Each structure stands twice: as C-alpha cells, then as structure tokens.
Amino acid sequence: MVGGTARSRAPREAARDPEAWPDAVIDDVAAAVVQTIARRLAAALTEHGWSRRAAADHLGVNRQTIGDVLDGRTWPDVATIARLEAGLNTPLWPPLARRQRCSHRCQSPSDPGQHPQ
Numbered sequence: 001m002v003g004g005t006a007r008s009r010a011p012r013e014a015a016r017d018p019e020a021w022p023d024a025v026i027d028d029v030a031a032a033v034v035q036t037i038a039r040r041l042a043a044a045l046t047e048h049g050w051s052r053r054a055a056a057d058h059l060g061v062n063r064q065t066i067g068d069v070l071d072g073r074t075w076p077d078v079a080t081i082a083r084l085e086a087g088l089n090t091p092l093w094p095p096l097a098r099r100q101r102c103s104h105r106c107q108s109p110s111d112p113g114q115h116p117q
Contacts, residue, residue: 012072059087
C-alpha cells in the first residue's frame with residue numbers, strides 16, 4: 001500500500017476523541033485533510049437540503065461512500081472528491097481561500113495548468 005500502514009486506520013481514529021468527529025482535534029495532517037473534506041461536504045449537503053441518499057442520487061456517488069466520508073471511516077480518493085466537488089459546485093479541498101492564494105503562485109502565464117517545479 002502506498003504510504004505504508006498510515007491508511008490502515010480510518011481517519012477518525014487519528015482524532016484525540018474519535019467520537020467527536022468531525023470536530024475533534026487531530027494531529028495527523030492527512031486525517032485533518034479528510035476532516036476538512038467531511039466538514040465541507042456536510043455543510044454543502046445542508047445547504048442543498050440533501051440527505052445522504054438524495055446526494056447519492058444527484059451526485060452519482062454511492063450513498064455508503066458519502067456516509068463513510070462524512071463519518072471519517074474512509075480515505076476518499078481523488079476521483080470521489082472531484083465528483084463531489086463538481087456535483088455540489090463547491091470546493092471540498094483545498095478550502096477556497098487556499099485555492100485562490102495558490103492560483104496566483106501556481107499558474108504560469110504560458111500554461112495555466114502547469115505548476116512550477
């Protein structure tokens with residue numbers, strides 16, 4: 001497995017108090033990213049007025065996967081995050097402020113998709 005055994009535990013298990021997910025204090029940087037995604041996903045679902053089942057129907061992402069992300073039971077892959085973001089029209093990671101800062105630094109005028117090395 002890429003990254004060794006770091007992903008053998010669910011992200012919520014990296015929290016000091018897993019029962020407080022997604023509001024728990026987390027020292028693990030990767031688990032904290034998943035926590036941010038879970039918080040932003042929950043906020044977006046609330047904003048749309050969607051249950052997990054309704055979100056699955058609208059977004060084309062399995063209901064169980066949505067639940068697992070929200071509950072911190074899985075490490076979501078890039079394809080899942082991309083589908084969720086596209087369907088919700090909401091950035092889940094990185095947070096929007098970080099994207100805006102990066103867009104000024106990370107894009108070269110000749111190739112907007114090319115990141116500097």
